[in-house]
Amino acid sequence: MSGAQPPGEGGRRRRRRRRRRAVAVVPAAAGQDSEGGQEATDTGAAGAPRLIARRPRPGLTSRSRLHVRANRRYLLRKQSAFQKIHLVRDASGHVVLYLDKHIQFHSYDEHRYHEALATFPMLYRAPGSVRSALILGGGDGLAARELLRFEEIERLVNVELDPEVTALARRPPVSEINERSFFDPRVELVHQDAARYIEQAHERFDLVLADFPDPAAPVLAKLYAVEFYQRLKRLLRPGALVCVQSLFLPLVYCCIGANLREAFRHVLPYRTSMTTMVYSGFHLAADEPLVRRRPIPDWTRYLNEGAIADMQAFAADEQAYLLRHPPVRDVHRACIAAMREDEALYATVWQTLAARQRD
Secondary structure (H helix, E strand, C coil), rough: CCCCCCCHHHHHHHHHHHHHHHEEEECCCCCCCCCCCCCCCCCCCCEEEEEECCCCCEEEEEEHCCCECCCCEEEEEEEECCCCCEEEEEECCCCEEEEEEEEEEECCCCCHHHHHHHHHHHCCCCCCCCCCEEECCCCCCHHHHHCCCCCCCEEEEEEEHHHHHHHHHHHCCCHHHHHHHCCCCEEHHHHHHHHHHHCCCCCCCCEEEEEEECCCCCHHHHHHCCHHHHHHHHHEEEEEEEEEECCCCCHHHHHHHHHHHCCCEEEEEEEEEECEEEEEEEEEEEECCCCCCCCCCCCCCCCCCHHHHHHHHCCCCHHHHHHCCCCCCCHHHHHHHHHHHHHHHHHHHHHHHHHHHHH
16 A cells, blocks of 8 residues: 555554653662663663663652663562562663662662661771660661671671561572571571561661661651650660661651651661662761771772762751751651652752753
């Protein structure tokens, strides 16, 4: 028939038009899976993921919004009793874990996050003073990997709600990334809600790491409340430290810090920059002054004196804002408000990128 196009050509043209309208290449930024988004497979220098921003979809958090688009291979797609579990390998060979479509780790730079979470607090305890440690969350075994590098640790209790996540961590490829940390005889795995565990436990610890999901739901927000931190203090030995993963959106971050300052005498805020998650925030809390007591271990891939100085560097206006906020009971409400504010910011970013592409 005259003027007929080859089979499938119309579909290819429509897909090309959609890509031209909705896709703009950006420098390495936040990688996050979401509905309508895919995980990075284009690679840049030294195998770094090359991220491609697409138009934000309503209802997604900011860390889901600058997501990446390309072919990927699912290693696991499963619905557990608690959440959706997606394990992905991208074209550059990196492994990515998503829980309920929120990124948990990307093997390209997860060492930055976990050295900041686990190794950095150890610098504030004297050598040989940390014999027992507690990890709340961290079912991927990566925080445990970092702590187990310290031979002085004799016992490590890892409390994770979902047994499917810890089972995944005990199988390749995740077990290769976490260096089989859950097979170490010093580790005890406990599958229980963290709030219930700290109410029922009687053991005391020298170090506690709280690696919880972001407080985007009321059931998660209770794990960031003043009351939770006050109950947690019952499990601490004299001089013990608590490190809390804190979503680095300003309103949420300062609320978590304010709640910690209500429960502890000394709180140290810090953050680390990442390729796949932009910034990750943390707070280190204790009742004794926080003073460096040991040198940086020689096995770290990220931490050095320059990185530590950068992690604790906040501008004057940031310091005033982060330290001024009063304690907040409803961290969930603060999180939702911050995400809505962030949504407007990322929508503006997308519009700017789309305008540049059209030009």
